[in-house]
Amino acid sequence: MLREARRAIFIDRDGTLIRDTGYPSDPDAVELLPGAASALRSAHNVQVAVVVVTNQSGIARGLITLEQYESVRKRMHQLLAEFGAFVDAEYYCPHHPDFTGPCDCRKPGLALFDQAIAEHGIDADASSFIGDRWRDVAPAAHYGARGILVPSAATPAEDIERAHAEATVATSLQAAIDTAIANL
Numbered sequence: 001m002l003r004e005a006r007r008a009i010f011i012d013r014d015g016t017l018i019r020d021t022g023y024p025s026d027p028d029a030v031e032l033l034p035g036a037a038s039a040l041r042s043a044h045n046v047q048v049a050v051v052v053v054t055n056q057s058g059i060a061r062g063l064i065t066l067e068q069y070e071s072v073r074k075r076m077h078q079l080l081a082e083f084g085a086f087v088d089a090e091y092y093c094p095h096h097p098d099f100t101g102p103c104d105c106r107k108p109g110l111a112l113f114d115q116a117i118a119e120h121g122i123d124a125d126a127s128s129f130i131g132d133r134w135r136d137v138a139p140a141a142h143y144g145a146r147g148i149l150v151p152s153a154a155t156p157a158e159d160i161e162r163a164h165a166e167a168t169v170a171t172s173l174q175a176a177i178d179t180a181i182a183n184l
């Protein structure tokens with residue numbers, strides 16, 4: 001029997017799920033953004049998978065070790081679990097073109113999304129792409145999916161303008177996930 005493809009929300013990490021402190025490396029400093037856990041719960045309540053895709057150029061820059069990335073990742077899981085929330089999978093790009101040369105996995109590159117779609121049997125065009133930068137939501141167009149920008153204090157004005165023109169802008173992560181679920 002064929003497995004039914006899963007719908008998913010592809011979500012950015014820093015500045016979307018946890019506070020963006022600039023190359024987060026200290027697990028003790030990890031802080032969930034308000035409403036993040038309950039927003040993820042609403043996706044799971046309707047059987048939508050949550051897949052984190054994150055650019056971690058701090059690794060290429062020598063500012064974060066893989067061990068630190070791993071400990072921040074685990075801490076986020078722990079904090080989410082305290083609120084009954086979780087993520088189904090996580091993918092990261094450790095590169096930066098200036099330090100490690102071009103790669104296909106740094107967002108808005110598609111390699112990590114393609115990998116997630118293949119590994120988890122995701123129905124890409126019934127999915128949503130959420131984050132605080134244009135590069136997080138831009139891949140949606142390639143898959144015929146919905147892109148939803150949730151601006152943070154660090155979001156460039158041009159990213160917001162572009163999302164208004166070509167995608168959707170939400171005022172909170174909960175609003176973004178509500179929109180994603182309603183339109184899946």
Ligand SMILES: [Mg+2]
Pocket residue numbers: 012013014015016020131132133
């Ligand atoms: Mg971000």
Ligand SMILES: [Zn+2]
Pocket residue numbers: 093094095096103104105106
């Ligand atoms: Zn990469």
